[in-house]
Amino acid sequence: xxxxxxxxxxxxLGCCAALALSVNAQASQxxxxxxxxxxxxxxxxxxxxxxxxxxxxxxTTIDPNRYAGIxxxxxxxxxxxxxxxxxxxxxxxxxxxxxxxxxxxxAGSALTLNFSNTTVVGLNLAIYSGGNAVxxxxxxxxxxxxxxxxxxxxxxxxxxxxxxxxxxxxSLTITPTDPNLFALxxxxxINSVPVPGAAWxxxxxxxxxxxxRRSSRA
Numbered sequence: 566x567x568x569x570x571x572x573x574x575x576x577x578l579g580c581c582a583a584l585a586l587s588v589n590a591q592a593s594q595x596x597x598x599x600x601x602x603x604x605x606x607x608x609x610x611x612x613x614x615x616x617x618x619x620x621x622x623x624x625t626t627i628d629p630n631r632y633a634g635i636x637x638x639x640x641x642x643x644x645x646x647x648x649x650x651x652x653x654x655x656x657x658x659x660x661x662x663x664x665x666x667x668x669x670x671x672a673g674s675a676l677t678l679n680f681s682n683t684t685v686v687g688l689n690l691a692i693y694s695g696g697n698a699v700x701x702x703x704x705x706x707x708x709x710x711x712x713x714x715x716x717x718x719x720x721x722x723x724x725x726x727x728x729x730x731x732x733x734x735x736s737l738t739i740t741p742t743d744p745n746l747f748a749l750x751x752x753x754x755i756n757s758v759p760v761p762g763a764a765w766x767x768x769x770x771x772x773x774x775x776x777x778r779r780s781s782r783a
Contacts, residue, residue, distance in 0.1 A: 595710055596687065596727035602754070606685045606729050609754040610634065614665040627667070634757045636679040637667065658720050666691075666722070666751035673744030678737045678753070685756040686734050687727030691719045693747040702728045703736045713742070719749055727754070 596602040603609075612632050629637040659666065666689075669676040680686065692698050695718035702709040709731040716724040728734060739748040 593710070593730040594728070595712060596729075597714070597725060599687065599689075599725045599727070602687045602725070602727035602729075606687070606727070606754075606756065609685060609687070609756050612753040612755070613751060614667065617665055634681055634683060634755050635753065636681070659722055660720055664722065664751065666719075666749045667753075668747065668749050670747060672747055673741055674748075675738040675740040676748040676750055677739075678750070680735055680737070680755060682757050683734050683755045684732060685727075685729040685754070686737055687725065687754040688737075688750050689722055689725055689752045690716055690739055691722050691724060691749045692716045692741045692743070693749065694718050696746050697742040698748060699738075699740045699742060700726050701738045701740075702731065702734050703738075704731070704733045705735055709734065722749070722751065 594605065596605070610633075612635065614627075617627060627637055631637070667676065667678075678686075686702065690698060690700070696716065698714055698716050700712045700714060702711075710728060712726060714724065714726060728737075739750055741748055
């Protein structure tokens, strides 16, 4: 009977290992098309800043922790009129009146997004008046992917980039290659990853194994 229990535990551990390998086997992908991104990653949270109240052609300060799963870093504003932060949502000549974006108004500086429990990130981006941007995805200090892309100007705002299959993504930076221009981002899609089912199974299997060992000693 004891050997039967042990074999069940071993089988459970084997299933957990197989599940973990299956999760890790997902190929890393960089997307330039939002349709392909959504087809490959159907469960995401959309952050489009439509909940930010803006009056006229002005900008407003966003709390860095306004949205779950993403942190907007505070920084000193170049012109000093936005309450100590230069990451703002506002119209900025965008294609429709209700489009709102995140904007770093310090020329040439990276627009940085920090994430928690995220393995999928996609967004629209632009460089003010059009230009190239370097988009880097990181896990901590490890560079996962670096892409240099030509973006449309903010009055078009349909350039897209997305990342999945790299494992944890903890931050994304968007940097204009022209030091006189500015980076914008909007329609940000992320997933928040719960504790995987395989991890629960693995923990249960270890508990069963420990119980069997205690029982065999009794």
